[in-house]
Amino acid sequence: QSVLTQPPSVSGAPGQRVTISCTGSSSNIGAGYDVHWYQQLPGTAPKLLIYGSSHRPSGVPDRFSGSRSGTSASLAITGLQAEDEADYYCQSYDSSLSGYWVFGGGTKLTVL
Amino acid sequence: VQVVESGGDLVQPGGSLRLSCAASGFIFMNYAMTWVRQAPGKGLEWVSTISGSGLSTYYADSVKGRFTISRDNSKNTLYLQMNSLGAEDTALYYCAKGTIVTTGPFDCWGQGTLVTVSS
Numbered sequence: 001q002s003v004l005t006q007p008p009s010v011s012g013a014p015g016q017r018v019t020i021s022c023t024g025s026s027s028n029i030g031a032g033y034d035v036h037w038y039q040q041l042p043g044t045a046p047k048l049l050i051y052g053s054s055h056r057p058s059g060v061p062d063r064f065s066g067s068r069s070g071t072s073a074s075l076a077i078t079g080l081q082a083e084d085e086a087d088y089y090c091q092s093y094d095s096s097l098s099g100y101w102v103f104g105g106g107t108k109l110t111v112l
Numbered sequence: 113v114q115v116v117e118s119g120g121d122l123v124q125p126g127g128s129l130r131l132s133c134a135a136s137g138f139i140f141m142n143y144a145m146t147w148v149r150q151a152p153g154k155g156l157e158w159v160s161t162i163s164g165s166g167l168s169t170y171y172a173d174s175v176k177g178r179f180t181i182s183r184d185n186s187k188n189t190l191y192l193q194m195n196s197l198g199a200e201d202t203a204l205y206y207c208a209k210g211t212i213v214t215t216g217p218f219d220c221w222g223q224g225t226l227v228t229v230s231s
Contacts, residue, residue, distance in 0.1 A: 002155065033215050034215055034216070034217075036216075036217035036218075038156070038218075040156075044223075045206060045221040045222065045223050045224055046148075046156065046206070046218075046221050047221065048217050048218065048219045048220075048221075051216065051217040051219070052216075052217075057219065087155075089155065089156050091156075091158075091217070091218075092215075093214070093215040099158065099172055099173065100158070100161065100170050101146065101158040101161060101170075102158065103148075103155060103156045103157065103158060104155075105155045106155040106156065
């Protein structure tokens, strides 16, 4: 079981908006630690998509946005495109005895 | 900015292996470095992190006591010594660059090196 909980899968049609949730606890997201999101296209390495909960690295389209509230965070993708089909992972830092850097279990986005 | 892993191989249960990660394009000693692994068909798992100086190291419970992370800042290279390997260690191992902030993201990833533990 991952420390951060994500839905296993989400789907949407081209042009639609989808959101992916990431639920943590008082020892990670709820403690104020930043949430980061990674995109992993099929057969490739993960790529940083959102850092500091809501910031996009250079080159990431503004169709991708992130937010955080309480013990949860969300990734939103608007204007869905076929090339967005990938696995998405949230990541944060955990101050409990269970570990330090933690990932969500990942969410498979299917573009219908 | 680039990191390139190497050293993955097929190893028998109970065996050892050392992974390397060659970094370029940034001031290596200024950044923490991390190993993340991904078992076949599974999600990402944080394995270990080392501070820029190499003085501080951190391990996931699943590898503590068996794996050792280290770095050679003169060679811009990160290492992961893996001992007492078991089938559960079979995975693609990624090297990832951290940022100045300890809780910051992993902003550069290599393509991974495959470790297979099997008899």
